[in-house]
Amino acid sequence: MKIIPFGSALAIAAAAFIAGARPAAALERQDANFKIFQFPADKIPVIDGKGDDWAIVPDDYIIGSDQTHGDSGLNLGKSPDPKSLDVKIKVGWVKGLNRLYFLYEAYDNYWDFTRPGLQGDIFELAVDGDRSGGSFIDRFHPDGDPSKATDGKTISARDGWFSYQGNQAQNYHIFVPAEGKDWCMAWGPQASWIKKLPYSNVAYSYTVKQGEAGRVTMELWITPFDYAAAEGPGRSVESVLTENKIIGVSWAIMDSDDDRSNAHAFWNLSPKHTMFGKAEELCAFKLMPLEPQFRKAIDADWSFKIINLDRRVVAFQDESIGKITSWKWDFGDGTTSAEQHPVHTYGKPGQFVVVLYIEGPDGKSRRSKVWDVTLR
Amino acid sequence: MNPLPRLLLATGLALTGARAVALDKPDVTYRIFQFPADQIPRIDGKADDWAIVPDDYAIGIDQMVDDEGGHTKPDPKDLDVKVKVGWVKGLNRLYFLYEAYDNYWDFSRPDLHNDIFEVVVDGDASGGPLIDHGHADVWNPQAVGEMSARDPRLTTPQLHWASHGVQAQNYHIFTPAKDKDWCMAWSSATWIKELPWANAKCTYDFKPGESGKLVLEFWITPFDYAGPEGPQRAVESVLSDNKVIGMSWAVIDYDDVNSNKRSFWNLSRHHTMFGNASQLCAFQLMPLEARFRPLVDAQWSFKVIDADARVVAFRDQSQGRVTSWKWDFGDGESSTEQNPVHTYKQYHSNAVVILDVDGPDGKARRSKVWDVQTR
Numbered sequence: 001m002k003i004i005p006f007g008s009a010l011a012i013a014a015a016a017f018i019a020g021a022r023p024a025a026a027l028e029r030q031d032a033n034f035k036i037f038q039f040p041a042d043k044i045p046v047i048d049g050k051g052d053d054w055a056i057v058p059d060d061y062i063i064g065s066d067q068t069h070g071d072s073g074l075n076l077g078k079s080p081d082p083k084s085l086d087v088k089i090k091v092g093w094v095k096g097l098n099r100l101y102f103l104y105e106a107y108d109n110y111w112d113f114t115r116p117g118l119q120g121d122i123f124e125l126a127v128d129g130d131r132s133g134g135s136f137i138d139r140f141h142p143d144g145d146p147s148k149a150t151d152g153k154t155i156s157a158r159d160g161w162f163s164y165q166g167n168q169a170q171n172y173h174i175f176v177p178a179e180g181k182d183w184c185m186a187w188g189p190q191a192s193w194i195k196k197l198p199y200s201n202v203a204y205s206y207t208v209k210q211g212e213a214g215r216v217t218m219e220l221w222i223t224p225f226d227y228a229a230a231e232g233p234g235r236s237v238e239s240v241l242t243e244n245k246i247i248g249v250s251w252a253i254m255d256s257d258d259d260r261s262n263a264h265a266f267w268n269l270s271p272k273h274t275m276f277g278k279a280e281e282l283c284a285f286k287l288m289p290l291e292p293q294f295r296k297a298i299d300a301d302w303s304f305k306i307i308n309l310d311r312r313v314v315a316f317q318d319e320s321i322g323k324i325t326s327w328k329w330d331f332g333d334g335t336t337s338a339e340q341h342p343v344h345t346y347g348k349p350g351q352f353v354v355v356l357y358i359e360g361p362d363g364k365s366r367r368s369k370v371w372d373v374t375l376r
Numbered sequence: 377m378n379p380l381p382r383l384l385l386a387t388g389l390a391l392t393g394a395r396a397v398a399l400d401k402p403d404v405t406y407r408i409f410q411f412p413a414d415q416i417p418r419i420d421g422k423a424d425d426w427a428i429v430p431d432d433y434a435i436g437i438d439q440m441v442d443d444e445g446g447h448t449k450p451d452p453k454d455l456d457v458k459v460k461v462g463w464v465k466g467l468n469r470l471y472f473l474y475e476a477y478d479n480y481w482d483f484s485r486p487d488l489h490n491d492i493f494e495v496v497v498d499g500d501a502s503g504g505p506l507i508d509h510g511h512a513d514v515w516n517p518q519a520v521g522e523m524s525a526r527d528p529r530l531t532t533p534q535l536h537w538a539s540h541g542v543q544a545q546n547y548h549i550f551t552p553a554k555d556k557d558w559c560m561a562w563s564s565a566t567w568i569k570e571l572p573w574a575n576a577k578c579t580y581d582f583k584p585g586e587s588g589k590l591v592l593e594f595w596i597t598p599f600d601y602a603g604p605e606g607p608q609r610a611v612e613s614v615l616s617d618n619k620v621i622g623m624s625w626a627v628i629d630y631d632d633v634n635s636n637k638r639s640f641w642n643l644s645r646h647h648t649m650f651g652n653a654s655q656l657c658a659f660q661l662m663p664l665e666a667r668f669r670p671l672v673d674a675q676w677s678f679k680v681i682d683a684d685a686r687v688v689a690f691r692d693q694s695q696g697r698v699t700s701w702k703w704d705f706g707d708g709e710s711s712t713e714q715n716p717v718h719t720y721k722q723y724h725s726n727a728v729v730i731l732d733v734d735g736p737d738g739k740a741r742r743s744k745v746w747d748v749q750t751r
Binding site: 042046047053094096116118158161189201203300349366368369370374 | 413414415416417418419420421425464465466467468486487488532533536537548555556557560561562564566570571572575577674677678723725726728730740741742743744745746747749751
């Protein structure tokens, strides 16, 4: 963040960084167990700025501002004071959607949001969806700081920006709230596309005015990218979110309490100040499985792959949930199998109704797929 | 629908011909409601988030004709259906709310014998047959003209995988789906029925064979191209304000689990719309209704016209009555044009560009922090 004075924080961060060539072996916050709640597909939050659809998220998913520390600027070395700023954050995901959902509920004794530039109250969010680590802003380019390039030994400033910044991890400066401006500064050459639908969506609810104390609720989703290209989504690759995967996430709540000043308090979730541009300094967040109350005791499900289309060889994969003691597959061609993961060769072309029947101590279940298995 | 006899009723209507230029029902354009981005329906099988959709968007069974089961007119005591369709600007999805009463819900069997909501969508209205050449009810000279001629050099597998459901899609949605996937995606691309391309939820409190009311909520993603290889080679249809897409549906109603007799309540006047996208109806993606728009709202976008010369074209996209524009390009320069083209003198990655608009209904501002970047 070039325009914000870091003060002595740079020295602290620099000292912490001397230890390491990239990428570091471990993410930050080994002391914490940050969890990302899995929403069932029929309870995906509506991005309306209201927290009601997050009531199903248990309290142990909440990450409060008490988890942050003051690491620069106005709050160096301080602990958060809930009378000045109190933030509770929940993070969610949905299996099958490569999106991270956030609920941000905040009290601030002074809301600052009327200036058009990079000032005011900001939720700075950094995400590394494949936890590949490494730096991702131009200033931390391995060939040096492009803005200081004078001798031709470093890359140019424009290449540091257009072919490096935000590519392998992304940083969003989210305005809380945003009035008369886009909802965030997406820090990189992806800005023109990554902060719009379908990749992101945001809504706020609040009644506070500039300079007042009060509460703001913000709800949003973003899409993390393993590679986010300047040229647009056609050259970009979404991070695939799967159960139990660990991703890198950190944030800083940048609190401005004076609209005549560009100074912020910087409440950082990571112990490393430069997490905003160094993905190995992010914290470990885990994409959790569905909580038990949203799972059936037993539920049949399966997938298949056509191994050899010419010989009509199909591999079936059991994906059922629960305690299962027996499987029965009806392949729809008059043959069956009792294996869990059978491979079946069909004798002739056709469109088949395939049914998996399962049984266990908690009951039985079946799942049919009509004509998904079609062979010619 | 191959396995069951299709009647000839519709064939006569289709005689006019090969690859129709116009969609079905030239006098009717059905409307697709635009949801605001902060009121996207949750797919929970409940109708509450559709209350904002005006009734004149609803399409009832009075718009449908049973072209297979012999009913001459709808009987709401036998079957009553109301459908609303929605979309969200920026998401290439079609949302559906399907509310139905049936005197006999048929859904206990694992196969295609099930009450079904069959939806056919052609997201770019490109028309033409969408099911494979094995289906003589679609691929005959009366329906598709010379296209029905079979080239012996092309194999059946090639014709199937390269054509079936690829340029328009057909979903047989089970109402309800019990112990089975929510639909049969009748396509060489079966992956289109899973998240993130689709999501569905049904609520009901009847058992097989009983009467009652069902609410089905779902979204699907229309594709200009969807092949069996998977989403990496597929191309979503781009949904935009006022675009007309091709779509039809049929409500397939079985009233006896032991009989294959059924009704086929078709929105199109062509029975074979299930396999011929030229026989679909016109649906228009409506703009946001006025009550969801601020009176004046500043919006803009930009394109870098020449990266080396740092020429950027700005486009005003503000809503409402605007009489004056003021652009601050973030480099000390400004403009009062509506759609200015500006040349930056040097590399910028941190310009704050501000558009201020003014008009009889008020003023508005939109700044973008560091979006406009020049090499």
